[in-house]
Amino acid sequence: MSIRIGTNSFEQRIQEGIKNDFMRGAVSSAQGRFRSGRLKAAEELGNWEDWRTLGEEIRNHTMENLDYYLQQLSDQVSKRGGNVFFAETAEEANEYIQNVIKNKNGKKVVKSKSMVTEEIGLNKALEEAGSEVVETDLGEWILQLDEDPPSHIVTPALHKNKEQIRETFAAKKGYDKTDKPEELALFAREQLRKDFLSADIGITGCNFAVAESGAVTLVTNEGNARLVTSLPDTQISVMGMERLVPTWEDLEVLVSLLTRSAVGQKLTSYVTSLTGTRLEDEVDGPEEFHLVIVDNGRSKILGTEFQSALHCIRCAACINACPVYRHVGGHSYGSIYPGPIGAVLTPLLDGYEDHKELPYASTLCAACTEACPVKIPLHEHLIRHRQIIVEKENKAPKGEKLAMKGFAKWGSSPAAYKMSTKMARTALKPWTKDEKIENGPGPMKGWTNVRDFPAPSKQSFRSWYKTRKKGDES
Amino acid sequence: MKVSLFITCLCDIMSSDVGKDTVEILEKVGCEVDFPELQTCCGQPAYNSGYLKESKESMKQMMRAFKDSEYVVGPSGSCVAMLHEYPHIFKGDPEWEEAANDLAGKSYELTQFLVDVLGVTDVGSKFKGTVTYHPSCHMTRLLGVKDAPMTLLENVKGLEFVELPVKEDCCGFGGTFAVKNPVISEQMVQEKTEHVTETGAEYLVGGDMGCLMNIGGRMTRNGQPVKVLHIANILNQ
Incomplete structure (x- = not known):
């Protein structure tokens, strides 16, 4: 699996998503919970806008000095006995990790949740190289058993309900109990405990690396990341090259923003910072530690008008606020990064060809921009993508281009514009009945297929104004 | 107070009653309302669809139409928000930057103008x-x-x-x-x-x-x- 999921067209995916009543119900109620939780947590913290500004400043400063902080991080990790590998591509990252496992003669890998490893298709690469890979985040484990991609970046199995999960456990693991969440969770714990104990390699993602100390910080609610990092002898952490903060103080700000924005929690159950390998007088920690820093297209975003997309801390607040996401679900985006941030990031990381519809899957309502804890102007990035699709990629429909050429002429010519205000009602008359149009011509069909279009006013504003003015003068 | 009505293309064509009501409300609260006839569309349909070049043609016409206005008031949050984007769009453009800043600085949505500017x-x-x-x-x-x-x-x-x-x-x-x-x-x-x-x-x-x-x-x-x-x-x- 890589960034792109499935082979269906955008239209097919949307249709499938909209028809999936169960998924829509689950997404809608989850969005409601996340949104009210986020707003409540922000209110409790107080000065939310100041926190957002601080978050934005930290992210901006980090990106502006990314080379410096990456070097500092790398030096600190090395100083504490870790190995650092900069992977330019997904293939390089996967190959490095395969080699680490091979050198350790590793057989079984346990993983905690990581979107960047989804992005680079790590599981598939490791399985092809002969490793057994077990996801240990409950949502990710369910998806792994069901061979289903994530539909959300924080709660990956958001689209599934407990009945479906029970069925998956029964079919794949011989589960024979009810669909009570407690029983399902207990079963998962029992199953996964065996994997934790028998694994020789632990792989994690990285919410934030702290440049000044070389620590990798993991933010979880299930505690699985602690087991992944304390039981196997070898730990590999994989991070996108933008996922770092300069200092511990900056970490505090961003973790505060992350947990509140993601799930409305002041803090998650576990926030774990791991620094280097086990020293002689320490009781836990891995014997060997590798930090894999993944570029995979990110450095190409640096220095462009899209740079702030790299500020993302993967909290999913934009996804939870998005009304389009609510109706179509995560899989409709055809990317492991769905929702507004997915529509911005996916074309940047994986090109426009397969994802050219994503920037248009938004009404530009800006609920995403408003929700973002680090103030990424998401809806503005979507407009920038549209400009590129029209002007550079030349992927806009011909009819639309023609219409927009007409628009430019109309909008720049007061005479043509004035004529249209006079003619609109007459022009639409053949389709008008009872002051509305139920079945409009040509491109208007998109509108009238789902709602009525009102008939233009009997008297245009201009002609009313003119008559009135004459009346005043006389 | 002199106010120029920004009718918006949608109200101009589809809902002229909104324009009439806007004029009458503004007059009722003591404004002298004029209607610059050279105005067209704020450019948003093209701008939001990614047609920057095309949208700018319409935006320039709007700047020409309202260049002498003291206040510009329109019955739409969306269209007025578009006018407020002009400074970003024309930033660094020697010919239009000043006009863009000028129009954005004097444009208000109807209720915003009544409450925040006039205190009504x-x-x-x-x-x-x-x-x-x-x-x-x-x-x-x-x-x-x-x-x-x-x-x-x-x-x-x-x-x-x-x-x-x-x-x-x-x-x-x-x-x-x-x-x-x-x-x-x-x-x-x-x-x-x-x-x-x-x-x-x-x-x-x-x-x-x-x-x-x-x-x-x-x-x-x-x-x-x-x-x-x-x-x-x-x-x-």
Whole structure:
């Protein structure tokens, strides 16, 4: 699996998503919970806008000095006995990790949740190289058993309900109990405990690396990341090259923003910072530690008008606020990064060809921009993508281009514009009945297929104004 | 105070009554209103669809049309928010930057102008009926106008107000989105109409004709009896 999921067209995916009543119900109620939780947590913290500004400043400063902080991080990790590998591509990252496992003669890998490893298709690469890979985040484990991609970046199995999960456990693991969440969770714990104990390699993602100390910080609610990092002898952490903060103080700000924005929690159950390998007088920690820093297209975003997309801390607040996401679900985006941030990031990381519809899957309502804890102007990035699709990629429909050429002429010519205000009602008359149009011509069909279009006013504003003015003068 | 009306193309063609009401409200509160006839469209349909070059043609016409105006007031949060984008769009353009800053600096949405500039919170209107209000996304999030319409509605005599559930959610209009992605738009507008019905209100009021045409069009298609009015229609009663 890589960034792109499935082979269906955008239209097919949307249709499938909209028809999936169960998924829509689950997404809608989850969005409601996340949104009210986020707003409540922000209110409790107080000065939310100041926190957002601080978050934005930290992210901006980090990106502006990314080379410096990456070097500092790398030096600190090395100083504490870790190995650092900069992977330019997904293939390089996967190959490095395969080699680490091979050198350790590793057989079984346990993983905690990581979107960047989804992005680079790590599981598939490791399985092809002969490793057994077990996801240990409950949502990710369910998806792994069901061979289903994530539909959300924080709660990956958001689209599934407990009945479906029970069925998956029964079919794949011989589960024979009810669909009570407690029983399902207990079963998962029992199953996964065996994997934790028998694994020789632990792989994690990285919410934030702290440049000044070389620590990798993991933010979880299930505690699985602690087991992944304390039981196997070898730990590999994989991070996108933008996922770092300069200092511990900056970490505090961003973790505060992350947990509140993601799930409305002041803090998650576990926030774990791991620094280097086990020293002689320490009781836990891995014997060997590798930090894999993944570029995979990110450095190409640096220095462009899209740079702030790299500020993302993967909290999913934009996804939870998005009304389009609510109706179509995560899989409709055809990317492991769905929702507004997915529509911005996916074309940047994986090109426009397969994802050219994503920037248009938004009404530009800006609920995403408003929700973002680090103030990424998401809806503005979507407009920038549209400009590129029209002007550079030349992927806009011909009819639309023609219409927009007409628009430019109309909008720049007061005479043509004035004529249209006079003619609109007459022009639409053949389709008008009872002051509305139920079945409009040509491109208007998109509108009238789902709602009525009102008939233009009997008297245009201009002609009313003119008559009135004459009346005043006389 | 001299005010130039920015009618917006949608009201100009589709809902001239909103323009008339806007003129009359402004005059009622003591403004001298003129209508610069050279105005066209703010450029948003092209700009939001990615046609920067084409949208700029229309924007330049708007800057020409309003160059002598003291204040520019329009009955739309979305179209006025577009004017406020001009400084970003024309930044560094030697010919247009100044005009872009000038137009953005003197442009206001109708309720914003009444409350924030004139300090008028009661226009003396009377309206009998139950009303719910849809705060449009661009008016609230892009222009930052949240309280002004509510303040004015509160002071309309006889009006009974009911809050719209999940009011901040987009109605699915999104300009060309409604035509380009009708399948998704349909789901969004349907949800909005269900929320409107939940309120039991007789009237749905808003400050942006685009959203109102979308929600209203879906309600007539569904056979829902709720009537749709622009806030200017109410304030001029």
